[in-house]
Amino acid sequence: MSRTEENLAPKVDTLAVIGAGTMGHGIAHVAAAAGFQVLLFDVNADAVERGLASVKRNLAKGVERGKITEDERDRALERIETTTRFSALRVADLFIEAVPEVMDLKRATLAQVEKIANGKPFIFASNTSSLSISEIAEAARCPERVVGMHFFNPVHVMRLVEIVVGEKTSDETLNAVREVAARMRKEAITVRDVPGFASSRLGVALGLEAMRMLEQNVASAKDIDTAMELGYNHPMGPLRLTDLVGLDVRLKIAEYLHSALASESFRPPEILRRMVAQGKLGKKTGEGFYHWEEGK
Numbered sequence: 283m284s285r286t287e288e289n290l291a292p293k294v295d296t297l298a299v300i301g302a303g304t305m306g307h308g309i310a311h312v313a314a315a316a317g318f319q320v321l322l323f324d325v326n327a328d329a330v331e332r333g334l335a336s337v338k339r340n341l342a343k344g345v346e347r348g349k350i351t352e353d354e355r356d357r358a359l360e361r362i363e364t365t366t367r368f369s370a371l372r373v374a375d376l377f378i379e380a381v382p383e384v385m386d387l388k389r390a391t392l393a394q395v396e397k398i399a400n401g402k403p404f405i406f407a408s409n410t411s412s413l414s415i416s417e418i419a420e421a422a423r424c425p426e427r428v429v430g431m432h433f434f435n436p437v438h439v440m441r442l443v444e445i446v447v448g449e450k451t452s453d454e455t456l457n458a459v460r461e462v463a464a465r466m467r468k469e470a471i472t473v474r475d476v477p478g479f480a481s482s483r484l485g486v487a488l489g490l491e492a493m494r495m496l497e498q499n500v501a502s503a504k505d506i507d508t509a510m511e512l513g514y515n516h517p518m519g520p521l522r523l524t525d526l527v528g529l530d531v532r533l534k535i536a537e538y539l540h541s542a543l544a545s546e547s548f549r550p551p552e553i554l555r556r557m558v559a560q561g562k563l564g565k566k567t568g569e570g571f572y573h574w575e576e577g578k
């Protein structure tokens with residue numbers, strides 16, 4: 283691990299969130315609420331507008347529930363700037379990427395960040411839920427600045443952040459993101475960079491088994507979920523949770539874990555492949571294992 287001055291992590295004031303989808307807008311929300319200046323980026327204007335609208339909706343719900351004041355809501359919103367110009371992110375100290383779970387896309391995003399940072403210190407945190415941080419950092423000029431910061435959906439409610447330490451992640455980078463997580467009032471766990479980390483490996487295994495049970499007509503989706511909700515006190519059953527996360531996201535993770543862990547437990551069930559091919563991606567498309575209307 284390098285200890286030279288130029289490798290020290292920057293003090294984080296401004297945070298760029300790359301990708302304004304389900305996870306990205308949630309990360310922007312908690313970052314702004316924690317007092318960071320936030321730049322929320324996506325490749326098209328519709329995506330950033332949708333992301334910002336979700337942040338507004340969730341902040342408003344926070345006020346309704348008495349979690350935040352109207353003033354805190356307004357100040358959080360003032361701290362978020364949206365953009366579709368990648369170069370506008372150059373002022374950020376910490377870049378959190380929440381782009382689709384495709385290794386080449388993560389690497390390309392990191393390369394773009396290195397380019398715009400132009401020698402200025404930065405940290406690159408990937409919100410990947412299972413891809414290897416060391417592999418993402420492999421082609422980077424500054425792999426010591428790369429770390430995993432895995433948030434959970436819905437980000438503004440869930441307390442966990444899984445911090446994933448790549449082979450070359452520096453202690454400075456690790457400490458800096460721990461501090462950021464603490465400012466966001468998240469509970470951080472630190473995990474070695476192994477496929478599926480701690481959370482996805484267990485969570486995905488449960489979800490895939492539930493799908494196989496559905497394929498085998500063991501019970502309805504609702505009854506399989508109820509088994510876990512009432513029998514094991516899970517707040518949400520594995521199929522409803524898959525709808526919330528997105529079937530496409532789950533499929534990509536399952537494919538990756540199936541090959542990375544060489545384990546049949548992670549072979550994607552046919553029903554998952556079929557539903558993704560039909561565009562039934564869960565809550566975001568209105569249909570998955572359940573029908574969704576107005577977010578319910």
Ligand code: CAA
Pocket residue numbers: 339340341342343344345347349410411433434435436438439440482485517518523527531
């Ligand atoms: N702003 C602030 N707080 C809010 C809020 C908002 N907009 N909305 C809800 N909350 C708070 C509530 O006030 C409540 O707080 P208290 O416990 O202090 O009262 C808490 O959040 C829960 O709210 P509710 O009890 O009203 O909500 P619920 O019972 O419908 O539960 C849920 C919602 C927390 C999402 C619950 O359904 C749950 O835990 N689901 C499982 C979620 C999960 O497992 N996520 C992980 C997905 S896997 C993942 O994300 C990783 C990946 O890589 C894909």
